[in-house]
Amino acid sequence: MKKFFSLILLIIIVVGMIYTIHQIPFGKNQSKIGKYFVANGKDETGAANIVTSVVVGYRSFDTLGEVTVLFLAAIGLGAILTTTKKQNHDIEKASLILNTGCRFLFPLVLLFSAYIFIHGHLSPGGGFQGGAVVASGFLLIYLACPGKRINKVGNTISESVGGLIFIILGAIGLFVGDRYFLANFLPKGELNTLFSAGIIPIIYIALGFKVGSELNSVIDKMMEES
Amino acid sequence: MKEITYINPVLLIAVPLALAFIIPILKFVWEKSIKWIPVAGFLFDLIVSITLIPIVLQKNIIVKIGGTTTPFSINLVVGPAGLLLSIMISLAGFLVAIYALKYIQEGDKTKYHILFMLLLTGAIGVVLTGDIFNLFVFFEVLCISSYALVGYLGNRAGIESSIKYLIQGSIGSSLLLVGIGLIYGQYGTLNMADLAAQIKTADSISLFVPMFFMITGLGIEAAIFPLNSWLPDAHSSAPSSISAVLSGIAIEVGLYAMMRILFTIFAAESFMGFLLFLGVITLLIGEMSAFSQNNIKRMLAYSSIGQIGLIVFAFSIATASGLSGGFFQMISHTLNKALLFLATGFMIYRTGSMEISSFRGLGKKMPLTALFFTIGTFSIIGLPPFVGFASKFLIFKAALAKQELLFIILIAVIILTTVIEGAYFFRIIQTLYFKESDDKSSKQESAITALIPMFIFALLILILGIYPNWIMKFIHSAASELLNKMSYLRSVLG
Numbered sequence: 076m077k078k079f080f081s082l083i084l085l086i087i088i089v090v091g092m093i094y095t096i097h098q099i100p101f102g103k104n105q106s107k108i109g110k111y112f113v114a115n116g117k118d119e120t121g122a123a124n125i126v127t128s129v130v131v132g133y134r135s136f137d138t139l140g141e142v143t144v145l146f147l148a149a150i151g152l153g154a155i156l157t158t159t160k161k162q163n164h165d166i167e168k169a170s171l172i173l174n175t176g177c178r179f180l181f182p183l184v185l186l187f188s189a190y191i192f193i194h195g196h197l198s199p200g201g202g203f204q205g206g207a208v209v210a211s212g213f214l215l216i217y218l219a220c221p222g223k224r225i226n227k228v229g230n231t232i233s234e235s236v237g238g239l240i241f242i243i244l245g246a247i248g249l250f251v252g253d254r255y256f257l258a259n260f261l262p263k264g265e266l267n268t269l270f271s272a273g274i275i276p277i278i279y280i281a282l283g284f285k286v287g288s289e290l291n292s293v294i295d296k297m298m299e300e301s
Numbered sequence: 302m303k304e305i306t307y308i309n310p311v312l313l314i315a316v317p318l319a320l321a322f323i324i325p326i327l328k329f330v331w332e333k334s335i336k337w338i339p340v341a342g343f344l345f346d347l348i349v350s351i352t353l354i355p356i357v358l359q360k361n362i363i364v365k366i367g368g369t370t371t372p373f374s375i376n377l378v379v380g381p382a383g384l385l386l387s388i389m390i391s392l393a394g395f396l397v398a399i400y401a402l403k404y405i406q407e408g409d410k411t412k413y414h415i416l417f418m419l420l421l422t423g424a425i426g427v428v429l430t431g432d433i434f435n436l437f438v439f440f441e442v443l444c445i446s447s448y449a450l451v452g453y454l455g456n457r458a459g460i461e462s463s464i465k466y467l468i469q470g471s472i473g474s475s476l477l478l479v480g481i482g483l484i485y486g487q488y489g490t491l492n493m494a495d496l497a498a499q500i501k502t503a504d505s506i507s508l509f510v511p512m513f514f515m516i517t518g519l520g521i522e523a524a525i526f527p528l529n530s531w532l533p534d535a536h537s538s539a540p541s542s543i544s545a546v547l548s549g550i551a552i553e554v555g556l557y558a559m560m561r562i563l564f565t566i567f568a569a570e571s572f573m574g575f576l577l578f579l580g581v582i583t584l585l586i587g588e589m590s591a592f593s594q595n596n597i598k599r600m601l602a603y604s605s606i607g608q609i610g611l612i613v614f615a616f617s618i619a620t621a622s623g624l625s626g627g628f629f630q631m632i633s634h635t636l637n638k639a640l641l642f643l644a645t646g647f648m649i650y651r652t653g654s655m656e657i658s659s660f661r662g663l664g665k666k667m668p669l670t671a672l673f674f675t676i677g678t679f680s681i682i683g684l685p686p687f688v689g690f691a692s693k694f695l696i697f698k699a700a701l702a703k704q705e706l707l708f709i710i711l712i713a714v715i716i717l718t719t720v721i722e723g724a725y726f727f728r729i730i731q732t733l734y735f736k737e738s739d740d741k742s743s744k745q746e747s748a749i750t751a752l753i754p755m756f757i758f759a760l761l762i763l764i765l766g767i768y769p770n771w772i773m774k775f776i777h778s779a780a781s782e783l784l785n786k787m788s789y790l791r792s793v794l795g
Contacts, residue, residue: 091506091509091510091513092479092483092510094506094507094510095483095487095506095507095510095511096483096486098486098487098507099483099486099487101486106489106490107372107488107489107490108372108373108489108490108491109489111370111373112373119368132367132368132374133367133368133373133374133375134367134374134375134434135366135367136366136367136375136435137375137434137435137438139318140426140435140438140439140441140442141438143318143321143419143422143423143442144438144441144442144445146322146419147416147419147442147445147446147449148445150412150415150416150449151416151445151446151448151449152449153409153412154408154409154412154413154416154449154450154452154453155449155452155455155460155463228329231325231326231328231329232325232326232329234325235322235323235324235325235326236326238318238319238322239319239322239323242315242318242319242322243319245315246312246315246319249309249311249312253369255364255365255366255367255368255369256309256311256315256364256365256366256367257366257367258367
């Protein structure tokens with residue numbers, strides 16, 4: 076009986092969703108705000124990458140919230156995981172090739188991630204993506220060289236400072252120019268060059284550090300538990 | 302027109318957020334100061350919110366963020382309703398943070414304070430935002446910190462209820478997100494005022510489905526029957542200071558978001574009849590379950606379900622006086638339940654047990670704590686001259702003003718639940734004062750940092766109970782703001 080009701084409910088939901096999705100004009104350029112972003116994004120924010128102009132320009136407040144969600148997830152995981160009992164078991168040492176290869180790749184991965192978040196306003200990518208690449212580099216080291224740990228103090232500081240830079244830059248906007256939070260108060264520069272788009276590249280660099288250190292602390296916790 | 306200068310309301314969110322980011326650094330530099338950070342942050346929020354009252358009573362403040370063109374960038378809409386809740390949140394945050402100075406002794410305190418700050422910051426974001434996706438983001442901030450805080454003590458029950466809450470809450474958040482996605486797909490905008498301007502009625506299926514998803518998603522956080530099975534476990538296994546904000550703030554914020562979506566975006570008056578019944582059923586089930594509990598925190602948690610049912614009922618009357626009653630009941634529930642949980646926290650600490658039977662004779666051993674607890678129970682039952690009486694009275698008045706048989710029957714049911722409520726709360730009072738304790742240990746009061754916030758809550762309960770008119774103007778304008786879709790639209794879109 077329970078299963079029967081679940082099935083009925085599921086069918087109703089699925090039919091409703093299909094009907095609703097059918098109403099959405101996919102593949103046509105009809106979204107009002109979409110059109111506006113494509114038409115005015117470059118001029119208003121100075122970022123050549125339209126996605127960036129939305130993520131760190133028009134909807135930067137959401138981005139601030141999302142970084143906070145990630146920050147919370149890392150902390151929440153720590154709050155719950157640290158309370159469970161730890162088991163020590165030996166990890167087999169990685170082979171020489173793996174070990175050397177990972178240590179060779181590590182700086183390259185970091186360099187690549189820096190490229191991604193520094194060029195976030197010009198090419199696909201940005202702070203979140205760059206931060207994820209940073210964390211993948213550290214994960215490589217964790218897997219290949221057991222016993223190595225990140226510097227927790229440095230990690231925490233880069234995490235906090237990254238978030239603070241975002242908020243402080245936003246708050247400066249309250250006092251200059253148009254006086255709104257997260258206003259782009261720096262000169263926009265020439266489109267499609269590295270030094271353009273005002274505060275966007277700075278925010279993205281801060282985000283790269285913040286997201287990278289948050290994911291690092293998650294990896295660190297998980298590796299400790301495993 | 303003369304330009305009035307005021308502090309930008311975005312700082313209500315930005316300042317606590319920045320302080321929460323500073324806490325991890327402070328851990329290395331000056332660890333003792335960490336527990337004062339939430340106190341400072343919410344004191345700031347409380348003061349700023351109160352200074353905004355006269356401005357908001359005249360017109361809504363629209364705060365632009367990240368751009369100046371309205372439907373394209375995010376904006377906050379600080380109206381009377383949002384500001385009223387933001388004052389409640391920062392007041393509860395401030396007082397509970399003072400309580401936590403002494404109360405939180407175990408676990409990783411740094412994490413506790415960060416999570417506590419972000420929980421309430423998320424709540425402030427939800428009540429102030431004017432953008433539906435932004436609402437989702439802050440809602441996630443609120444929910445994720447609650448999941449972590451429920452499991453903060455790290456015991457088996459805590460982790461179990463935390464995971465249970467996590468699973469149900471995540472389903473709720475996903476439903477909300479799917480609903481927002483479906484709406485965005487159809488209208489191509491996320492600004493609530495812009496959406497409201499385009500949606501005339503919620504009668505078509507393509508609007509009903511997203512509305513259903515959003516209401517179900519928010520209903521899980523707001524603990525409306527039948528979506529509330531996580532609540533008793535979660536609220537009872539969290540530390541008491543957290544139970545106070547979860548019961549007093551988090552569920553109400555979920556409910557406010559739901560009402561904002563229903564009234565402002567969908568203008569779904571036809572849906573209200575359904576919610577009316579859900580509210581009364583939630584109330585009845587909550588109070589009946591509370592009656593059969595022997596564990597004090599579970600009893601209070603079930604009582605929260607009952608109270609949220611009453612608030613849903615009040616909002617679903619969908620008249621100005623009904624909404625006023627709902628807002629007043631929210632205020633009174635925040636004050637009552639926070640006071641009850643805070644008092645319970647130290648009573649449990651003292652006796653080492655959550656069983657009501659172990660509280661025998663505490664009225665003599667902890668006279669002040671027991672007195673504050675008694676004030677909280679009297680108020681929540683609705684005895685004059687406490688605030689609970691004023692708010693329940695307002696709801697009854699609003700329902701009877703409808704002059705329909707249905708409302709008279711529902712009011713009868715609500716009065717019945719008040720009797721149940723009285724029965725189980727008086728049982729505790731009896732245990733506290735009229736049963737002799739076995740052990741003859743001496744008097745030992747709660748810590749002074751706990752007594753001060755309890756005293757302020759009790760004082761507010763008494764003052765607002767005797768002089769409800771002091772805040773009635775504010776509550777009425779909050780109610781008319783929530784009810785009047787057109788004035789909201791005009792204030793945002795110009």
